[in-house]
Amino acid sequence: MMGGNIIVDRRLLMAYERLTAIGQAGEKTSEYVDGFWEEMLKDPELMEEFIYYLDNKTFQDKYKCRGYGLTDMYFLNLRKVEIKQDVGKNYADTDKYILALDTFLAMADMKKDPEKYIKQFEAGPGMDRFYD
DSSP states (O other): OOOOOOOOOOOHHHHHHHHHHHHHHOOHHHHHHHHHHHHEEEEEEEHHHHHHHHSSSSSSOOOEETTTTHHHHHHHHHHHHHHHHHHOOOOOSOOOOHHHHHHHHHHHHHOOOOOOOOHHHHOSGGGGGGOO
């Protein structure tokens, strides 16, 4: 009798290893990394985008939620960081990889509650759009 075979997608193993390294470099907790990974596993299309990002350091922007892609979400998140840090155009202390991870998490959240994000996208450039 043969035991059950487990088929593992090597791309997922490599992606998890890279995610862990990014999380450690960005001083993220293991809970953050594990939570991020769980969100990606729930959505195969978003996972494909994440793997593409890891390989190319840019968004494929194929994944959309209500017409908005990851690039849209990235710039929305970047604007939030600008406002919170009040650094104008000096982004030297912003970890772009962690910002990208936060963008993937925000997109996963947008899929669950799109109106929250659409309101922010459509509100314009004011500071008040980032606070409920």
